[in-house]
Amino acid sequence: MNVPIPIPSPPAHHSGSLQCPTCSGIALAPTQLEFGLPALGCGGCGGAAISLLSYRAWQAHTCVLDAAAVQAPAVAESTRALKCPRCHHIMRKYRVTVDSECRVDLCSACDEVWFDAGEWPLLIALRLHDRLGDILSEPWQTRLRREQATRQYEARYLELLGARDYDVVRKLREWMRRHPLRKHILEYLARGER
Ligand SMILES: [Zn+2]
Ligand SMILES: [Zn+2]
Numbered sequence: 001m002n003v004p005i006p007i008p009s010p011p012a013h014h015s016g017s018l019q020c021p022t023c024s025g026i027a028l029a030p031t032q033l034e035f036g037l038p039a040l041g042c043g044g045c046g047g048a049a050i051s052l053l054s055y056r057a058w059q060a061h062t063c064v065l066d067a068a069a070v071q072a073p074a075v076a077e078s079t080r081a082l083k084c085p086r087c088h089h090i091m092r093k094y095r096v097t098v099d100s101e102c103r104v105d106l107c108s109a110c111d112e113v114w115f116d117a118g119e120w121p122l123l124i125a126l127r128l129h130d131r132l133g134d135i136l137s138e139p140w141q142t143r144l145r146r147e148q149a150t151r152q153y154e155a156r157y158l159e160l161l162g163a164r165d166y167d168v169v170r171k172l173r174e175w176m177r178r179h180p181l182r183k184h185i186l187e188y189l190a191r192g193e194r
Contacts, residue, residue: 021082021091021105021114022047028085033120034058034065040085045076046117049085053111055132065124075102075118086112094136096128098147106136 020026020042028040028049037058039048082091084107091105091114102122105114113132123129134140158166176182 018049018085020044020047021049021085022078022116033115036061047076047078048115048120050113050115051111052106052113052133052136055113059130059132065129075100075122076116077101077103077119078105078116082114084110084112085114086110094141095144096123096135097126098144098151100126104132104135 018028018040020028023042023044026042026044028042031039031041031048033039033048033050037050038054039050041048081093082105083089084091087107087110089107089109091107091112093103093105096102096104096119100122102119104119104123105116106112107114113136120129123132128135157169160166161169176185179185
């Protein structure tokens with residue numbers, strides 16, 4: 001027998017006193033980011049705040065969305081540090097992917113998330129709308145920083161060596177990585193340099 005799982009009711013939003021963190025003097029108004037995902041939206045900038053608690057409840061029960069139907073939109077990325085609309089702590093920015101400048105703001109004090117206009121549809125278009133918990137985690141952020149660093153040094157060597165030689169060296173490196181005798185090959189190459 002299927003026992004219906006109760007959906008926890010989201011925390012009440014006291015919209016009257018909450019102000020948009022990016023616009024000055026605009027109050028946030030209750031809305032829904034998706035069906036079953038309550039939010040507080042700003043009519044000025046199009047940004048929205050949600051609580052992670054509401055998100056997790058939505059994610060657990062109703063997060064099936066048609067990502068193919070959503071076009072990756074332009075994101076009105078806020079670059080300055082934002083203050084949490086709920087508790088006024090400085091929110092931390094979490095990068096979403098290496099390829100996108102999109103960074104989601106999270107208040108670690110009260111788990112409120114801020115999406116700049118376009119960020120939520122972008123997450124859907126990237127099929128990451130059900131991975132917000134992962135994005136707002138250290139492993140995700142560490143992986144992105146590593147990927148970013150790798151791209152930077154690859155770009156540096158590409159510029160230094162030129163496209164043709166960079167390609168040769170890169171293929172040689174790939175070949176050596178898999179080679180059981182790579183230590184000896186490296187020694188041999190180094191010896192030839194003397
Ligand atoms: Zn606003
Ligand atoms: Zn807060």
